[in-house]
Amino acid sequence: TQLLEQSPQFLSIQEGENLTVYCNSSSVFSSLQWYRQEPGEGPVLLVTVVTGGEVKKLKRLTFQFGDARKDSSLHITAAQPGDTGLYLCAGAGLGTSYDKVIFGPGTSLSVIP
């Protein structure tokens, strides 16, 4: 069974603090994506990482893909209330004949003003 694990499951922090969330698997992925989902909406893609060791920055968000392409992290600097949401990682490249993607269970982030 191919699984993605995410930690922590829940995170509540004060505005201005930094945080890191993690996504881990025993499987190797060809790419890994991070999505953010706000209440009542579908997930929205934040970033796709493809190369082992790759680091991508999106304003205050920094994403890293592990060297072995089995894990990833998302670091948020100076969190804002607008960062509140469910952060999902999704791994791709597991299918042999089609694009198979699996989602992790998510990290629910709450940023308190």
Next chain:
Amino acid sequence: EAGVAQSPRYKIIEKRQSVAFWCNPISGHATLYWYQQILGQGPKLLIQFQNNGVVDDSQLPKDRFSAERLKGVDSTLKIQPAKLEDSAVYLCASSLGVTQYFGPGTRLTVL
């Protein structure tokens, strides 16, 4: 560019009733997905279509759930009969590659 459309947005039914959800993907997207998302959890893939063919329905409870994608465009997901544990948000997504674009979902409550 229009996004993925889903309807209805909310549905409340009693157990043992039937319900159907509709999805209109982004124009030109060959792949369409239906997910079930229970509150506080990540999306669980129910079925994946490539054009109008099924490529993965391994987690679809086929005794009560069915889905079709006629002409490789719109899709419907049906539950018959519904159980209490089917209460969840049903998300539709479409893609050209691995990046998926999600609709807003249908929140189903089974009483």
